[in-house]
Amino acid sequence: MTQSRPSLETRTERLAQWTANLQYHDLPDEVIQRTKELFIDWLGCTIAGRHHPAVAAIVRFATQMGPSSGKSELIDGSLRLTSSPAFASLINGASSHVVEQDDLHNRSIMHPATVIFPSALAVAQDTHADGKEFITACVVGYEVGCRTGEYLGKRHYEVCTQFRVHVDEAKTTTVQKFHSTATGGVVGVAAAVARLLHLDANQTLSAIGTAGTQAAGLWQFLLDATHSKQVHTGKACFDGIFAAYSARDGLPGPRDILEGARGMGAALAPGETDPEAISQGLGLDYAVLGSSFKWHASCRHTHPSVDALLALMAKHQVKFHEIDSVVARTYQAAINVLGLTGRGETVHQSKFSMGFVLAVAAKNGQAMITDFTEEALEDAELREFQQRVTMELDPEIDAKFPKQWQGTVAVVCKDGRKYTESVEYLKGDPENSLTTYDSTGLSEQC
């Protein structure tokens, strides 16, 4: 495998060089195997999300604006079957981010599968790439996307800005701002597609640059349960494909979009970036190995508390109806995200309510796709339990986030019993991964 060359000027150039030169035979077996597992996990998420209204609206857009057919397959709820890679990935990228069960790369706070797989699959189908090329491109996409997310850091996702409220008054406010899956994702998509198009390092650098200057995605939608989350992932696919194809066809992009003085770091995460994350350990660490499967079908920020609560209930034989109150001790980003949704008025929004998710988990012993339904939203027991859950910032847990997503819950029972339980690694984390159930033999195919 090509190592990064010290003679190259910038870290982003090293990343582009690595992207252009990586070969399938460079990849360790566990990287290949994990990529296949992540792909199958993604496919399940995509199928599960294909009937969402956001997907239907995007399909309608593709029908009006795109070609009537193409080589790239759609996974949606309509009768349309194929389109061009840009539109197929726009649709599949939206579908796969509906049910909140797609993977999560801890350190970058990103869901890489939902942007990398749909775009790489659509382009691979269009270019007749074989399985090895496809896997190599996906590994590249994960790597570049997650490294971009890590570089932008948790302050990008959960920006801490000292800004001026009045001329002479400084105020520090911590709010959650950018949907890293989209902003880092579009860069990863560009790299994956660049690899499939066999772009050289210079063209790949342009693809990364043109992707980065399109990076967008705000969390405002979470406040009113609107559908931008699926727009963000679908558009990251579309925009990253645009970046790579246009780079191939002669459109130069900014050469230092990550670290440049007017680049992503400066504009989207000022003063809070981690430059080493861009290229340190490239080809030694693999982002696909750092991504977690989501066991629960809710926002990942609820998982530490769900795991801790389920462990506590099992350990101490506590039943749903016996619980009087739950305190979920967590990190700041979780409070920022989960504090936005209020009661949780829709199925999707309810997955972002710590109280509702813990209620579901406590009552059903799990928090799967089938546990989040319209009926569940009307369940008086769940709604009542939800009111008795609070979140508290735990400075120790916060300091470790996002390298570790730890959780602690403290439960008081109606009969006065009190318990506390913590989890170090979530179910689905690389350190605590899921077991494989394979009745198809798919994971043996390339």
Added chain:
Amino acid sequence: MTQSRPSLETRTERLAQWTANLQYHDLPDEVIQRTKELFIDWLGCTIAGRHHPAVAAIVRFATQMGPSSGKSELIDGSLRLTSSPAFASLINGASSHVVEQDDLHNRSIMHPATVIFPSALAVAQDTHADGKEFITACVVGYEVGCRTGEYLGKRHYEVCTQFRVHVDEAKTTTVQKFHSTATGGVVGVAAAVARLLHLDANQTLSAIGTAGTQAAGLWQFLLDATHSKQVHTGKACFDGIFAAYSARDGLPGPRDILEGARGMGAALAPGETDPEAISQGLGLDYAVLGSSFKWHASCRHTHPSVDALLALMAKHQVKFHEIDSVVARTYQAAINVLGLTGRGETVHQSKFSMGFVLAVAAKNGQAMITDFTEEALEDAELREFQQRVTMELDPEIDAKFPKQWQGTVAVVCKDGRKYTESVEYLKGDPENSLTTYDSTGLSEQC
């Protein structure tokens, strides 16, 4: 015309309501007339820019990803003639931002024509809208786009962030970050297209929301003369069209994307927004009347100094070869933008070099499209003069920017003469507009 209703909750809702209800017969004659003039000005810019390599690459993308034909016309250098509205506007929006002669709305620091006209034209062709509907949509697009830009303010364009360099050290840095034409533009496009699609206020609010969550565009490209500027305008068209069509087809967007706690203001211009700009004077002031024609084919930030220099040379009969040095006293944003490009290695980049542009103006008595050529880049006289131009921050001028774009130049002649000249309103400003040359009668047609 429908006035904003005090009962509406947010300023963005008021803007959406106004957008949905505005009628052609509400528009003052001067608004209609100016819109026609701006459209003709835009068309000239689009034709002039259609052969740029960025446009060719985008056409290639549209050929691979889009339909083979459609109802919307392309203005490009290829033999392709039509496409769907999204791709036609992607191409035309790129073409019209090549030669740097498209209009400029002072207070928002935006080029509205290059995003509003291509998208409104493409959708009007697709929906068979008549001229009155088209003009109404363009007025709406200018208004919503420019108000978004004004709301985000000059700190969005030229962000002043107090950020942490080290844990205990605060540092204030002023850098230019977001290409407002794209970030405000995408919101304006969504509104213009929403009007053409006859969306109601609620759907329009969704269109604005979905547009805003896609807002992107960084200035990094200016450092290495790459082509993101055209990507930004073309993509603002595409993305705004996506937002409006998907809103019509059932995709709800965030309802308070401008002022919401996780919206554009919070993420892209923290602590520096001007909320009043969103809805104050709606239906009384018109953005189309506040937009300036660009007389010179260079970055608008050079225009105050160009006008002042040409005035000085005329007034005091100073010739090009007599000038020893020029100090251009200007505002901070001009220094930020024009300080990025170094010597100006390409035709486009040379238009962003204060020294080069003043050299061209001083030597040729003008700075038109035909003055910026490959030959000019090799002109030793221009290059030598360029070295003798410096920029200085003028606090008084800076305080008035962007409401006024004033300029002062101080010239020292080789024979020791010294002159200073200032301009209050630029040639092309609404207060100092261009005369009309109309041999076609086009401006009389709707």
